[in-house]
Amino acid sequence: MEEFSLYVLDITMNSVRAGADEIGVTIVEDGESLVFTVTDNGCGMSREQVEKLSNPFFTTRKTRSVGLGVPFLAMLSEQTGGSVNIKSRAAAEYPNDHGTTITATFGLHHIDMIPLGDMIDTVVTLIQGNPDINFTYIHKKSAGEVRLSTAELRQILGDVSLGEFEVLEWIRGYLSEAYEALR
Amino acid sequence: MKSLEELMAIKEKMHSKVALRNASDEIRVVVGMATCGIAAGARPVLNAFVEGVANGGLSDKVTVTQTGCIGICQYEPVVEIYEKDKEKVTYVKMTAEKANEVIERHLKGGSPIAEYTIGNAKI
Numbered sequence: 001m002e003e004f005s006l007y008v009l010d011i012t013m014n015s016v017r018a019g020a021d022e023i024g025v026t027i028v029e030d031g032e033s034l035v036f037t038v039t040d041n042g043c044g045m046s047r048e049q050v051e052k053l054s055n056p057f058f059t060t061r062k063t064r065s066v067g068l069g070v071p072f073l074a075m076l077s078e079q080t081g082g083s084v085n086i087k088s089r090a091a092a093e094y095p096n097d098h099g100t101t102i103t104a105t106f107g108l109h110h111i112d113m114i115p116l117g118d119m120i121d122t123v124v125t126l127i128q129g130n131p132d133i134n135f136t137y138i139h140k141k142s143a144g145e146v147r148l149s150t151a152e153l154r155q156i157l158g159d160v161s162l163g164e165f166e167v168l169e170w171i172r173g174y175l176s177e178a179y180e181a182l183r
Numbered sequence: 184m185k186s187l188e189e190l191m192a193i194k195e196k197m198h199s200k201v202a203l204r205n206a207s208d209e210i211r212v213v214v215g216m217a218t219c220g221i222a223a224g225a226r227p228v229l230n231a232f233v234e235g236v237a238n239g240g241l242s243d244k245v246t247v248t249q250t251g252c253i254g255i256c257q258y259e260p261v262v263e264i265y266e267k268d269k270e271k272v273t274y275v276k277m278t279a280e281k282a283n284e285v286i287e288r289h290l291k292g293g294s295p296i297a298e299y300t301i302g303n304a305k306i
Contacts, residue, residue, distance in 0.1 A: 165242065
C-alpha cells in the first residue's frame with residue numbers, strides 16, 4: 001500500500017470486525033517519529049492469537065487463509081526503524097474489560113517511510129461503513145491537533161445516521177478545515 | 184469553520200426527508216473492504232459509489248455498504264450488486280471511473296455492464 005492512511009483504514013477495520021463499539025484512532029507526529037495507535041473494546045485475542053499475528057499465515061477469517069493486515073503494518077514499521085506492539089484481553093478471559101490496543105511506531109524521515117495520504121478519506125470511509133460505532137480520531141502535530149468524536153456528533157444528530165451523505169460531507173469539510181488550520 | 188449549527192440544520196433537513204423516504208433498499212451495493220480490497224484500491228471505489236448515489240438522486244432505492252474479504256482477492260476491488268428478484272452481479276477489478284459508469288448504466292439505466300463482471304475477467 002502506497003499511503004499510510006490505507007494502513008490506518010485496514011488496521012482499524014480489524015477492530016470493527018472484532019465487534020468493537022468504541023474505537024480510538026490516534027496518530028502522533030513529534031517531528032522525528034510517528035506513533036499510530038488503535039484501541040478498541042472488541043472481542044480481543046488470547047495470548048496465543050497475539051503471538052501468531054505477525055505470521056502472515058495466521059487469520060481467523062474463513063474465506064482466505066492468509067492475513068496480511070498486521071504483517072503489512074509491521075513490515076513498514078520495521079523498515080522505518082520502528083516496531084509494533086499489541087496488547088489484548090480476550091472476552092473469554094476478561095468478560096467485562098476486553099479489547100485490543102495496537103501501537104506502531106515509524107521513522108517519519110526514514111527513506112522507506114511512505115506519504116501519509118488522505119487521512120480524511122480514511123476517517124469518512126470508517127464512519128460510512130460503521131455509523132453506529134463510536135470513533136474517536138485524534139491526529140496530533142507540532143502545530144496542534146485534529147480531533148473528531150462521532151459520539152459527540154451523534155448527540156447533535158439524534159436519530160439521524162452518521163452514514164447519511166450530507167453528514168459525511170459535513171465531517172469531510174470539518175476535518176479538512178481542521179487540517180487547514182494546522183498548516 | 185464548519186459549525187455544529189450547520190450539523191443541526193442537516194439533522195432537521197434529514198428528518199423531513201426521512202419521513203418521505205420509503206426504506207425499500209431495492210438495490211444494495213456492497214464493496215469489499217478487507218486488506219485485499221483496500222490494498223487494491225477499494226477506498227476510492229467505495230467513495231465514488233457513496234458520492235454518485237447521493238448526487239445522482241438514488242439514495243431512496245440504493246444503499247452502499249462495506250464488507251470484509253469474500254475470498255476472491257485476486258479480483259479486488261470487488262463490488263457486488265444485489266437487486267430484488269435479480270441475480271447478483273459481481274464487478275471485479277473496479278476503479279472509481281468504472282464505478283461511475285456502473286452508476287449511470289446499471290443503477291440508473293438498469294443494465295449491468297457485462298465486461299466489468301467476474302465472468303469476463305482475466306487475471
